[in-house]
Amino acid sequence: MGESDDKHQYVLSIREFRPEDIRQIRNLARLAFESEVDRYWSVVGAQKAPYTYIAEINGNIVGVIEFEPFYLPNSVEGHIWYIFVHPEYQRRGIGTALLRKAEGILSREGAKRVWAITSPDNIKTQLFFEKNGYRRIPLDEMKKLLGSTNTKKFLRRMVYFEGDIIYMKVLM
DSSP: OEEEOSSOEEEEEEEEOOGGGHHHHHHHHHHHOSOHHHHHHHHHHHHHSSEEEEEEETTEEEEEEEEEEEEETTEEEEEEEEEEEOGGGTTSSHHHHHHHHHHHHHHHTTOSEEEEEEOTTOHHHHHHHHHTTOEEOOHHHHHHHHOHHHHHHHHHHTTOOTTOEEEEEEOO
16 A cells, blocks of 8 residues: 655555564654553554554554454443654554554454544544544444443443443444
8 A cells, every 4th residue: 555745655554563663663652642651552452452553664564453343232332542653754644544454354353333433632543543443432322222231241342431432333
């Protein structure tokens, strides 16, 4: 997949995470997140998530997505742990390409929906998910879709804090 404009020409490749990527991911997380908590957990997640994919340009890691299928009694739900892109490469389709990769894999795993959460002050991430077809889901709607017990279990897995914004997209 290639993207180009006047100033930047590059070929983007997306591949699975390898353990030797961790140093570059740690450096990328430092640039991508203001919060020390996110810097730390995004690096842990890269190593622990059932799926971690890397966006690479000329051998340099410019984006990461970490995700999982989450198995509930009556459904498989996709869960995005972290997605982050180097600040200099944002708004060029890299995050969207990573998200499409995750959605494709989650769909093959049987997920009917993909979920993500973000904090109310993370406007950039909110706009990103909305641009990519995700919509905000109030807690009561999530409970209607999944049931109260499953919602509680899933929110715990997603590390939901009161006030966080929940996003969901139905996969085709």
